[in-house]
Amino acid sequence: MIQSRKHESTMKLVLYVFAFFMLWEWLRPVKELTDANNMTVFIIFMALSMALHFFRVRVWLRFVVLACFLGFSIHFLYYETLILDTTWLFDFFGKFASDVSLLFQARFLEISFEFQTLLVFILLWLITYLLHYWITVKKSIFLFFIVTVIVVSVLDTFTVYDASVAIVRLVIIGFSMLGFLSLFRLSSLEKLSISVPALRKWLIPLMVMVGFSSCIGLAAPKLDPQWPDPVPFITSYSEKATGSGETNRIGYGVDDTKLGGGFENDDTVVFRAEAQSRHYWKVENKDFYTGKGWVVSQESDELYTEFVNGEEITGGTVYPPGVKKIDLKASVSVKLPYSHVPYPESSSLNKVNAPAGEVYRYHFITERITSYKATGGGLKLKQLELAYSMPRFDINELKKVKMRDGIGMGPEFMNQYTQIPTAFPERVKQLAGKITAGKENWYDQAKAIEDYFDSGEFVYDQNDIPYPNETEDYVDQFLFETQRGYCDNFSTAMVMMLRSIDIPARWAKGYTEGTQINHNGERVYEVTNNNAHSWVEVFFPNVGWVPFEPTKGFSNRADFYYASSEPAEAPNKQQQTEQTVQPATKPVPTKEEEVSQESTTQPEKKAEVNWLTEHWKSMIAIIASILFATLLIYRFRRRWLPNVLIMLYKRKKDDQSFTKAYMALLTQLNRMGLKRPEGQTLREYAEYVDSYFHSGEMGKITRSYEKYIYRGGQNSEEWEQNRKLWENLIKKTIS
Template identity: 30%
Template sequence: MLGASFLKQKKALEWLSALFLFLLLREWLLPLPSLSDTGSISSFLYLVAGIILVDMTFRSHWLGLLIKIIGTLVIFHAAFVEISLFNPEWILQTLQAVSEDFSRIVNQEWTNMSIISRNLLFSGMILVLVSLLNYLVLEQRQGLWFVFITISYLAVLDTFMPFNGSGAIMRTLMIGFMLITTLHLSAIQKGFIYRGTQSAIWKTLVVPLMIVSLAIGVGYASPKAEPNWPDPIGFLQGKSVTGQSEAIRRVGYDTNDKTLGGPFQQDDTKVFTITTNDKYYLRGDAKDVYTGKGWIKSDKQLESIVHPKNYIWNDTLFSGLETKKVMAVVQAEGEQLPAIFYPGQLKGIEELNPENTTLTYDTISQGILTFNGAMQKDSNSRLFVERDDSTLIPTPVQQYMDHYQLQAEIPVISEKKIIAAGSNYPKDIEERYLQLPNSLPDRIKQLAEKITEGSNNPYDKARAIENYLRSPGRYRYETKDVPIPKEEQDFVDQFLFETMRGYCDHFSTSMVVMLRSIDIPARWVKGFAPGQEISRDANNNMTIEVRNRDAHSWVEVYFPGSGWIPFEATASFTSPLQVNYDRLANEANEFNIPASTEEKEANKPKQLDQMEEADKPVVKTSAGFSWGWLWGIGILIAVGVWILWKKRQEMYLWWLQRKMTQYAQDDFPRRFTLVLTIFEKMISPRYSGETLREYVNRLQISGDERQDLLYLTTIYEKMLYGLKEMEGKTRSLWQQTIERLLRQMKP
């Protein structure tokens, strides 16, 4: 008896509906790692599942709320805190962190909030929203609107953000249809008229499942024409590039960066296909001299690598950091390039085609060009090709690569180590990577100093400038309406203070220049964004397509003892860098954040934050995704759900009354069943084993309403026990009675 009073009795269809609701909520969380600095979302998925489980299990709302709050704190502790759960100090430190961030919330400084507060508040938002969704979808059986909102959410992300939502939308369609089906069948199962068996209900569920699976499968496998409207953003903005194709460059990897700026058009030409176990920047080259208009190299230290397979690659980019091994097979597709592109830090080349290829490795920029034949170097570091007659000739022939297989490693940085690195830079690093033109406007340095005010180490200063450039609404990502600086204008100054719009070259160059202006060594790096995943095998290896539109530039900052660490300054893009936020182990009483949770799964292949698009009009947003946008969207959703919850009875009564009009005027059983459903939802549910008369007599309603209900109950009982036809007078009377009851019902 005790268990029955505290626990709900749920049927299989209701549990199945709960599963489908969880899968829909999962689709809301899956894009977060690729659109924000969120690490692992596993803790949030556990939280969602736990909230649904509690609401499905416990009858008492107050007991359920207490369990959900405790569970939220336990999951938060397991994911983000290293000290013991039973040590109350972590609760005090959490409250202290939240209280310190309260002023930042009031001042709308979302990006400056601590990670502890962000995750705790986000968990609280999940607790509230999922609880409301449980009530609206599972209890009230109103699932269609949530399916529609989920599809709209994914469509918006797919359109305006660097996120490929095609697979997610297909999953949502199938899951949503099954959710609506199970909710409907569950309502039938609880109805008064339904006399079907359990097997009949499950057969009813299997048929639509098979139909939906077949329809989606055939649609997915069938050949499809190219979209007639592939880029809606230009239409929405009222812009057209008609007649400008000859004046606008096409995006792609280019070695000439002396003059940056100006518009360009998207180019979907495929460059190569990569099979790899992880996604990362594909590094091509780095440049160190900023001229005020663009980038050049001060000098080169070239090394000829005649036998690449036997060459030992030193730690030229970073050292002393935790790393992850990456294997990559690169296959040229269409347009070939005379260079080797690699993720992170190159550690070995296993295959090379054409085989008679010599690599010229720039030990300063870590760029690798490919040439045909065996190469030598003269006293002036010029490269020559050695021919059969043993003569040396300049301007060797570049080798366009068809295929190569390589080993590399990507870093997992330790915030604690990076912060402790300090600013004792080697002299050669300072001389080369603090260079700025004498004509650089003073207001660039003044802006950098203002942005980094309050930051006491190079790492925090770099993050502050990165966040400033990526903040929503400040600088707009644009590829078409982009001017070229005038002769007397500085490229960075024009972007930061005048046009305030541009693409990756503008954002990355501005960050490098601002860092150098406050004596932090940095350099400009170019290559390709990770591209678009097209398939994945049983070993979790991805096949990725890289196109000209994926050409990209980013920033590398030097930290003593660690080396060159990448930063992503471009709005709407997310750095693939993996970060262990262990600085909080000392500063915030040994808290940890999602990256440390991922370390527990270090032996499992995992997909990094995606950057599906790079330097192209397809990236259709004016500012980068941030926690500010996330909170803004969350607040809007919360307000909307709160309004729906406050108006739930009015809306439900309106829906039931509208449903009544769908039944025939003489369909008494269905109309009476609907009237009882209204009383069950609005006043009191019917107990198990309770007869209709007992239920009507127990209701706390007016005497007139009770008399009307008893009259309808009498007619219903007569129909159950043999009455097949009614007299016209009786039919008219019960119709008037039902209409009178509906008018009297007040939410």
């Protein structure tokens, strides 16, 4: 053993520090790959846990300290009240109870951030204990080191995380720890007494070797990759699979560069909205079509504007003064948080007010609104209050647009929103011209293309939708080959057909209105992943962006009407349908009515807190009872577990049951206190057990076990005899 206790403690401290930094490598990618931006509490938690293990603090005190820090961290991250105000604690326990239920139902996306954070803390807690065990007991860190290298390598390969420096750190830390622990393990096994000079002779060459090899590895010239990049291979394999009908889960996504493939339904709730009208919910637009999907043409910082929580929005969608608008409000409760803000499509958004909101960024091209913390980093909101103006579109006004160059439309705008790929199929243009032949204005032309998709040739389908091959255009494939698809197929085809005849259009995406439900007597729309949707917006210079709905089976929720002051043609059947499908709005309440309504309707979250406040004693008693019962069951498992094992193996007659039963007997004997020393043979151990119980049953069953292992198999009579011997022995462990 090492002669100096002081030096031994110092070396062990170095090992704990190395282990801490190795575990830190697991957390570094989290900030880059997720919206989490406050990793300090997790790092402090790891350091505190490692310190408590190093100083051998009693288990109960260690538990109390870490539990207190955990509670403080959750309060710091998610609650703005004073920590002594117990309402936050009741709120957390309420979410904990519901999240446990969601966990067992495998509805992981609906779990609250507080519970997710708790799980991360528990995971770090367990890993720090394992590190402590591997360092002090096993004296080997190889497994954790290899797993860490694999995790970091996979993240570097398949994500945007750059692990170049991380790999160097891991090599230095890992090989240093392996060298240290090899010395400790050798001294422990061989009962060697290692002096401080001998320790230097071991450690100095180790550190020189690790440092020198690391420097050589960094400075030496490097060959190009000798193996092919696995990402393109996996991607190509995936594309082949999807070409034959791969099924993805439906829902909102940010990557639209490659459209196609089938979808399966997902009824996960994204948000619930208490709104005054029925309408789509927009997230963003995209303006550049590649032939395979959609991207954003420009992403510079100059295209963003910022506004703070509750501030009047400037620079958003603005409709001319002649367009009638209705001022409305909506309250959105987000169940599947994102950092983007969903808002009513085709509306002028006036204000965003969120309890946890701080700063919002608005992109002029995509019209995407993203929430941020004032200190930087994305912020996922759970509750939103929106104030917006919903336009009403006069069809007579829309029909006035007949010329290419209207008010406020320059060459740059037209080039952007009539963009088509260089190799865009000519037959798509010809089809668009054929459909709109004889139509003199943009509205009638857009309606003609929209109505074209209602024909019997097109089928709405989410299954087995192929991807276009390398030389095939996504729109061309849909229009002339498959004629089957979902919203992305219909909406993209309409946008590109409009652009091919020089009508500016863009691709919009978000959610449909959802399903109306009754919630506390209010009209609430529940929006799930199944409501993810895309549609078309056409620009009219005298009106602005107007939504169209080409997808078969869906209805346009925008408000179209004929101005009574002007004579108009009798609306056709399609227009009559539009007029009957207008938003079901209710009168906008006055300020007095709003105050009255707010005073009589309590938020759901507040009701939960009040319920917890009233029943907190019962909840604590129930939780304590469950924990106490679990502790008793575990503490006295030696008394009830044998009976369970007897019932389990009583009717089993296969050969594998004998080996499993024998191993269970060894475990139960060890639990009883008859521990088998390391290196002792089974026969020697059987003699010891038989001498303890004053019987020969353990010897007989052990000889049968050895016979079974070396010969393989046994007949039914042998199993029956061994089962009776095994049952007698395992019953004796109960007392």
